[in-house]
Amino acid sequence: DDARALSPRVAAGLGVVARVASGGVEIYDRRLSLAEGLARIDRVHRPYHDALSRLLARARAAHGLAVLIDWHSMPQSAAPGVDFVLGDRFGAACSPALTAAVERMLGEAGYRTARNAPFAGGYTTEHYGRPDRRTHALQVEINRGLYLDETRLETTAGFPRLKAALDGVIARLAQTDWRPLLNP
Numbered sequence: 001d002d003a004r005a006l007s008p009r010v011a012a013g014l015g016v017v018a019r020v021a022s023g024g025v026e027i028y029d030r031r032l033s034l035a036e037g038l039a040r041i042d043r044v045h046r047p048y049h050d051a052l053s054r055l056l057a058r059a060r061a062a063h064g065l066a067v068l069i070d071w072h073s074m075p076q077s078a079a080p081g082v083d084f085v086l087g088d089r090f091g092a093a094c095s096p097a098l099t100a101a102v103e104r105m106l107g108e109a110g111y112r113t114a115r116n117a118p119f120a121g122g123y124t125t126e127h128y129g130r131p132d133r134r135t136h137a138l139q140v141e142i143n144r145g146l147y148l149d150e151t152r153l154e155t156t157a158g159f160p161r162l163k164a165a166l167d168g169v170i171a172r173l174a175q176t177d178w179r180p181l182l183n184p
Contacts, residue, residue, distance in 0.1 A: 093129025
């Protein structure tokens with residue numbers, strides 16, 4: 001129970017090994033043991049973040065900086081009327097130019113965006129977003145209602161449009177010269 005006191009996220013069941021899903025629905029039919037939680041961290045969390053750290057270091061070495069876009073999905077009810085929430089930890093995790101570029105690209109594709117509310121960025125943007133150390137991290141939350149029937153967990157007719165739009169945004173991001181972020 002000491003772990004629950006560490007942060008509001010942990011207390012809410014949203015720690016490293018989440019206990020609840022969207023809407024507070026319990027994931028497990030029992031409380032996981034400490035050994036099970038630690039095993040999951042060793043098997044999944046730690047290797048993932050070790051690999052991500054290496055990739056970011058390679059990008060910095062090759063290009064002088066690294067840009068990390070952390071894609072997520074959010075329940076439609078999380079941000080009514082919003083298609084994407086861009087979380088840059090209120091400007092602390094990446095250059096404002098990166099957030100503005102993604103916002104512009106999504107807007108040009110016909111989508112409505114919001115910044116930092118209700119999601120300002122999670123562990124990945126907080127941990128890796130260090131513009132002063134040449135690593136820019138932006139969390140992008142995608143409204144599931146754009147592509148998914150959340151009750152049946154089946155893609156909808158909106159999926160092809162979203163996929164095409166994201167393919168275009170990702171291609172443009174990959175082609176962008178981010179070197180100006182080195183000298184904000």
